[in-house]
Amino acid sequence: MTLEKTTLSSDFSTAEVYEQGAHLATWTPKEQPPVIWTSTASKYEVGTGIRGGIPIVFPWFNAGRKPGLTPRHGFVRFENWQLVSGPSSKDGETTATWELNGPLDNENFPYKFRARFEVKTGKALSVALVVENLDTEEFDCELAFHTYFHVGDTENTRILGFNGASAKDPFISPAFFRQEGELESAAEIDRVFFTPPNATIVDRVNNRVIRTHSENASNAIVWNPGPEGAKEMADLQDDDWKRFFCLETACIYDNAVVIKPGESFTLDLQVQVESLNPIYL
Numbered sequence: 001m002t003l004e005k006t007t008l009s010s011d012f013s014t015a016e017v018y019e020q021g022a023h024l025a026t027w028t029p030k031e032q033p034p035v036i037w038t039s040t041a042s043k044y045e046v047g048t049g050i051r052g053g054i055p056i057v058f059p060w061f062n063a064g065r066k067p068g069l070t071p072r073h074g075f076v077r078f079e080n081w082q083l084v085s086g087p088s089s090k091d092g093e094t095t096a097t098w099e100l101n102g103p104l105d106n107e108n109f110p111y112k113f114r115a116r117f118e119v120k121t122g123k124a125l126s127v128a129l130v131v132e133n134l135d136t137e138e139f140d141c142e143l144a145f146h147t148y149f150h151v152g153d154t155e156n157t158r159i160l161g162f163n164g165a166s167a168k169d170p171f172i173s174p175a176f177f178r179q180e181g182e183l184e185s186a187a188e189i190d191r192v193f194f195t196p197p198n199a200t201i202v203d204r205v206n207n208r209v210i211r212t213h214s215e216n217a218s219n220a221i222v223w224n225p226g227p228e229g230a231k232e233m234a235d236l237q238d239d240d241w242k243r244f245f246c247l248e249t250a251c252i253y254d255n256a257v258v259i260k261p262g263e264s265f266t267l268d269l270q271v272q273v274e275s276l277n278p279i280y281l
C-alpha cells in the first residue's frame with residue numbers, strides 16, 4: 001500500500017507532507033537543493049517511520065522518562081492524520097492543516113486529545129503542532145520536531161547559537177556540561193541543549209545559511225549517527241551521515257509540558273534560507 005502524500009507549492013518553495021505521521025518529508029526553495037532532507041533509502045511503508053523530513057515526536061521523546069514506553073519517540077508518527085484544510089495559497093504562501101484525535105491504542109497515553117499540524121510554505125517554512133487536552137484530567141507530554149536538515153558536508157558545517165548553553169551528550173558522558181564555543185561540525189553527535197533551537201546553520205558547500213527559530217520550544221537536540229551509526233541503519237545509505245543532521249525543536253525531560261483540560265500547547269518552528277555571508281565563516 002502506498003502512503004498518501006500532499007504537495008504544497010508556492011511561488012517560492014515546495015513542501016511534501018505524508019498523511020502517515022503528518023510527516024513533512026521535504027522542503028525545497030525554488031532553484032535550490034532541499035533544505036529538509038529525506039533519505040533515498042527511506043521506506044514509505046505503513047507503520048514504518050520515514051527516514052528524514054520532520055518526524056513529529058509526541059507524547060514522549062526517545063525512550064521517554066519512564067521505563068517501558070514504546071515505540072521510540074512516541075506513536076503519532078505512525079498514525080494516519082487527516083488533512084482538514086488546504087492546501088490553499090495566498091500572498092505567495094501555501095498552507096494546509098492535518099489533524100489527529102486521541103486516545104489511540106496506547107496504554108501509556110490514554111488521554112483524549114486533538115493534535116493539529118499546520119504547515120505554511122513560502123519564502124520561509126513555518127510549522128506548528130497544536131496539542132489540545134480534551135480530557136477531564138491534565139496530562140504531561142514531551143514534544144519535538146525531529147527535523148532532518150540537508151547540508152553539503154556535515155564535517156564542513158558550523159552550527160551557531162549554542163555557545164554557553166547547558167548540554168548533555170551520550171557520545172561524551174552522561175553528565176551535564178557547558179557548551180564551549182560554537183559547533184564546528186555537525187557529524188557524529190547526539191547533544192541535547194537546554195536552550196531553544198534558535199540557530200544559524202552555515203553550509204559552506206552549498207554556499208548558504210539556514211536559520212531556525214522557535215517561540216515556544218525549550219530544547220534543541222543536534223543528532224547525526226556518524227559513519228558507524230549510519231551503517232547500522234537500513235534506511236540510510238552508508239555515506240548519508242555526510243548529507244544530513246537533525247536539529248530538533250523540542251520540549252523534553254524537565255521541560256515536558258503540562259496541559260490542563262480545555263487548554264492547548266503549540267510547538268512552533270520557522271526555517272529560512274539565505275546566501276552565505278562571509279561573516280559566518
Ligand SMILES: O=P(O)(O)OC[C@H]1O[C@@H](O)[C@H](O)[C@@H](O)[C@@H]1O
Nearest residue numbers: 049055062072073146190221223
Ligand atoms: O530511528 P528513530 O526512532 O527515527 O530515531 C532516530 C534517532 O533519534 C535520536 O534522537 C536518537 O538519539 C537516536 O538514538 C535515534 O537513532
